[in-house]
Amino acid sequence: MSFDFLSIANAQISSLQPYQTGKPIEELQRELGLERIVKLASNENPCGISEKVQQALQDHLHDLARYPDGAAFELKQVLAQKLQVDAAQITLGNGSNEVLNLIGLCFLNPETEVIFSQHSFVVYPLMAKFLGAKAVEVPAKNWGYDLDGILAAITSKTRVIFIANPNNPTGTWLGHKALQNFLQQVPEQVLVVIDEAYTEYIPADVDYADGLALQKQFANVIVTRSLSKVYALAGLRVGYAISTAAVANILNRVREPFNVNSLAQIAAIAALQDDEYLQKTIQVNAAGRVQLETGLTELGFEFIPSQGNFVTFDTRQNAAELYQKLLAKGVIVRPISPYGMPQHLRVSIGLPEENAAFLQALKEVTA
Numbered sequence: 001m002s003f004d005f006l007s008i009a010n011a012q013i014s015s016l017q018p019y020q021t022g023k024p025i026e027e028l029q030r031e032l033g034l035e036r037i038v039k040l041a042s043n044e045n046p047c048g049i050s051e052k053v054q055q056a057l058q059d060h061l062h063d064l065a066r067y068p069d070g071a072a073f074e075l076k077q078v079l080a081q082k083l084q085v086d087a088a089q090i091t092l093g094n095g096s097n098e099v100l101n102l103i104g105l106c107f108l109n110p111e112t113e114v115i116f117s118q119h120s121f122v123v124y125p126l127m128a129k130f131l132g133a134k135a136v137e138v139p140a141k142n143w144g145y146d147l148d149g150i151l152a153a154i155t156s157k158t159r160v161i162f163i164a165n166p167n168n169p170t171g172t173w174l175g176h177k178a179l180q181n182f183l184q185q186v187p188e189q190v191l192v193v194i195d196e197a198y199t200e201y202i203p204a205d206v207d208y209a210d211g212l213a214l215q216k217q218f219a220n221v222i223v224t225r226s227l228s229k230v231y232a233l234a235g236l237r238v239g240y241a242i243s244t245a246a247v248a249n250i251l252n253r254v255r256e257p258f259n260v261n262s263l264a265q266i267a268a269i270a271a272l273q274d275d276e277y278l279q280k281t282i283q284v285n286a287a288g289r290v291q292l293e294t295g296l297t298e299l300g301f302e303f304i305p306s307q308g309n310f311v312t313f314d315t316r317q318n319a320a321e322l323y324q325k326l327l328a329k330g331v332i333v334r335p336i337s338p339y340g341m342p343q344h345l346r347v348s349i350g351l352p353e354e355n356a357a358f359l360q361a362l363k364e365v366t367a
């Protein structure tokens with residue numbers, strides 16, 4: 001018997017489980033020997049990376065022998081201009097997931113509390129466990145956030161509140177007045193992270209909180225965003241936070257010097273400037289959402305209205321079984337029992353033919 005290193009690992013590690021990602025296409029191909037797999041499991045952009053990003057990457061491959069620009073000067077300039085913020089307000093991460101971790105590393109420890117909603121992003125409870133902070137989960141209301149419940153949960157030990165807007169995996173969202181009114185009641189020393197991984201998808205006519213405007217108004221707000229979703233760079237890992245410069249300065253103290261690699265920086269700069277691609281992908285998403293919602297309704301399934309690039313629906317059964325049956329048809333969706341939703345499945349919005357393949361498979365396995 002070799003030595004059990006878990007016995008000497010930091011105490012909180014024993015209660016952790018590795019994050020469960022969407023099943024990779026290649027894995028299912030190996031298992032089933034199927035040629036055509038449709039993966040609608042990880043809220044990836046079905047349009048693939050833009051041609052401009054591809055070109056920029058090719059043009060910079062020769063730079064790879066050098067370390068990246070650790071300060072990511074050019075990328076921060078592009079972001080600062082686009083978002084009308086100061087470059088000193090930006091913290092870059094290896095995906096916004098890393099930025100969320102940096103916030104935890106800086107502000108959470110076993111003496112503190114962190115608040116998030118039931119059925120929200122699993123990274124929040126995972127991080128709380130890892131850092132030994134008390135995780136306070138506030139029950140959801142109609143699958144969305146109960147902001148009054150969150151306010152009532154604040155104590156003198158609360159350091160951070162996580163608000164995903166829209167929320168993953170439910171797709172629910174918060175309006176501007178609602179979030180503003182909430183922030184007015186949060187004590188100034190409690191950080192509120194508005195996780196806006198899907199913000200670019202939301203049409204102008206939807207009442208949706210403008211996180212950057214709220215950040216200008218409230219110094220305790222940190223807005224986090226991702227280039228993995230609408231900008232289609234999930235594989236390269238780029239995300240960022242917008243906060244006061246003072247908070248950004250704290251986050252940057254624990255950030256690894258080269259956390260965003262050279263190609264990721266190059267790709268992010270090109271992607272942020274490719275408005276044509278952005279508009280195309282937003283349209284594909286909007287049309288795909290209608291297609292999925294219509295199809296689900298026709299098959300008699302209820303879904304939760306979503307502003308993300310995914311739709312979550314009630315399978316009215318143990319979703320794990322339905323998930324397996326869909327896998328056997330070559331369709332990968334996302335079981336969300338780790339989010340406390342064992343009856344639901346989350347399906348990412350794909351290209352028209354992918355959405356159709358999912359709906360067809362769903363029809364067959366539930367016939």
Ligand SMILES: *Cc1c(COP(=O)(O)O)cnc(C)c1O
Nearest residue numbers: 095096097164168197226228239
């Ligand atoms: C996808 C997602 C993220 C993480 O995105 P990355 O930038 O790829 O790390 C963060 N928050 C929410 C709510 C998400 O759904």
